[in-house]
Amino acid sequence: MGFSRNVKKSDVVIVGAGIIGVCCALKLAERGLSVVLVDREAPCEGASFGNAGVISPWSCVPQSVPGLWKKLPRWVIDPEGPIFIRKRYLASFLPWAFKFLQAGKAEKVERIGDAMMVLSNRSPSHYRELLSGTSELELVKDSYYIFAYKKAEQASFDHFGWQMRKKRKVPLSLINAEQLQELEPAISKKFEAAILIHEQARALNPYAIGKALVTKAKALGVQFIQSEVKSIQTDENIWSTNCEENKYFSNKLVLAAGVWSAALIRPFGYFLPLQAERGYHLLCHKPNIVINHSVMDVEHMCVASQMQSGIRIAGTAEFAGIEAKPDHRRAFVFKKALKNLFPSINVDHAEPWMGRRPTFPDSLPCIGPVPNLKGLFAAFGHSHYGLGQAPNTGQIVADCIMDKKSNVDMSPYRIDRFK
Numbered sequence: 001m002g003f004s005r006n007v008k009k010s011d012v013v014i015v016g017a018g019i020i021g022v023c024c025a026l027k028l029a030e031r032g033l034s035v036v037l038v039d040r041e042a043p044c045e046g047a048s049f050g051n052a053g054v055i056s057p058w059s060c061v062p063q064s065v066p067g068l069w070k071k072l073p074r075w076v077i078d079p080e081g082p083i084f085i086r087k088r089y090l091a092s093f094l095p096w097a098f099k100f101l102q103a104g105k106a107e108k109v110e111r112i113g114d115a116m117m118v119l120s121n122r123s124p125s126h127y128r129e130l131l132s133g134t135s136e137l138e139l140v141k142d143s144y145y146i147f148a149y150k151k152a153e154q155a156s157f158d159h160f161g162w163q164m165r166k167k168r169k170v171p172l173s174l175i176n177a178e179q180l181q182e183l184e185p186a187i188s189k190k191f192e193a194a195i196l197i198h199e200q201a202r203a204l205n206p207y208a209i210g211k212a213l214v215t216k217a218k219a220l221g222v223q224f225i226q227s228e229v230k231s232i233q234t235d236e237n238i239w240s241t242n243c244e245e246n247k248y249f250s251n252k253l254v255l256a257a258g259v260w261s262a263a264l265i266r267p268f269g270y271f272l273p274l275q276a277e278r279g280y281h282l283l284c285h286k287p288n289i290v291i292n293h294s295v296m297d298v299e300h301m302c303v304a305s306q307m308q309s310g311i312r313i314a315g316t317a318e319f320a321g322i323e324a325k326p327d328h329r330r331a332f333v334f335k336k337a338l339k340n341l342f343p344s345i346n347v348d349h350a351e352p353w354m355g356r357r358p359t360f361p362d363s364l365p366c367i368g369p370v371p372n373l374k375g376l377f378a379a380f381g382h383s384h385y386g387l388g389q390a391p392n393t394g395q396i397v398a399d400c401i402m403d404k405k406s407n408v409d410m411s412p413y414r415i416d417r418f419k
């Protein structure tokens with residue numbers, strides 16, 4: 001092949017300008033590297049556009065935990081339930097589902113939980129640092145994460161997930177219906193209790209946070225190119241990012257293309273179990289109520305939060321492959337859940353959205369150098385937690401690229417852990 005030595009090249013090309021790629025770009029630019037950030041869309045229009053906005057420094061409970069399989073049949077059978085598998089996709093889904101259940105064994109989840117905590121650690125303050133110097137600091141609001149229960153007896157710290165959090169000293173408290181009403185006056189009186197996670201934050205507009213960070217990165221010299229990446233190649237330690245019209249050369253390449261990353265790395269012999277876990281949201285404009293925190297309806301497994309432009313409720317795990325068209329009925333199902341949570345909410349002006357969480361069976365991303373491919377770094381697979389985990393991911397990727405020693409045990413995030 002032979003790349004021309006005279007062609008202009010940057011220190012780093014980042015493929016994918018979701019929140020992960022953007023945080024990597026900013027961290028690298030802050031260290032003085034020349035960075036090219038490539039995306040076929042404008043920045044943060046993938047999964048990072050419409051998430052629930054939860055910025056948790058305490059994420060430590062993976063999606064697959066012991067005993068989950070007992071709940072799955074009920075969820076899968078219910079056409080309005082939190083999990084949906086399209087019939088035509090079932091055969092492709094089953095091998096991944098098997099790995100997912102295996103990852104939920106008791107002996108595995110504790111290590112996964114610790115590795116999740118490392119990525120989530122201090123995320124609200126990291127966002128504030130990243131957003132400093134922009135006019136968007138107020139987009140990150142301190143808040144509780146409220147897990148609301150219909151029956152008081154269900155709100156018990158005995159459940160596996162709460163035990164995991166307690167072991168990691170996550171600040172929690174149990175409140176009754178009256179205290180819940182004080183925190184969220186619009187919530188239905190049918191909710192008898194809630195568990196609060198303290199010292200959390202929420203994003204009032206995850207997309208605007210991404211855009212503000214890109215603007216800051218550009219001011220530090222990051223070049224954003226809007227173009228589809230067709231392939232990546234390496235020759236004599238130089239990487240080529242091959243787009244429709246141009247090629248971009250670099251010493252280092254960061255793959256941060258969310259769920260699409262697996263296809264770009266497949267030609268190098270990596271067959272990764274990266275699933276498009278398709279989530280939906282419904283954004284209610286003019287809701288006529290205000291909510292003050294991130295509120296999880298535990299029964300329906302969806303999270304409601306106040307955004308700048310209305311109230312957003314998000315959730316669902318739909319398995320249908322990457323490219324299948326959205327089925328917005330899954331988003332409109334949330335109208336019922338919203339009414340159930342907040343009886344006086346107006347849901348007449350509701351807008352649906354679908355995004356693809358990039359999800360590995362163990363709920364952990366791949367981060368760090370790719371073995372045997374010098375100069376290639378992974379930064380994808382953040383499943384349900386990418387908004388919260390993006391700042392630390394950016395920091396870790398920048399440390400890896402700069403060859404800086406860090407205290408982070410990288411083994412849980414290795415890309416070859418699935419072999």
Ligand SMILES: Cc1cc2nc3c(=O)[nH]c(=O)nc-3n(C[C@H](O)[C@H](O)[C@H](O)COP(=O)(O)OP(=O)(O)OC[C@H]3O[C@@H](n4cnc5c(N)ncnc54)[C@H](O)[C@@H]3O)c2cc1C
Nearest residue numbers: 016018040046047048051052054229258279385386387388
């Ligand atoms: C409904 C829902 C609710 C969620 N709620 C939360 C939450 O409350 N808190 C939280 O922490 N996380 C949440 N998440 C998860 C979070 O949104 C994701 O983990 C995160 O956005 C992943 O970011 P990313 O940058 O890896 O992927 P993406 O945002 O999908 O970015 C990948 C980018 O790569 C680009 N790309 C891909 N292939 C190519 C190519 N070939 N050429 C050029 N560009 C390419 C895409 O266009 C895209 O912009 C939620 C997700 C969903 C769907």
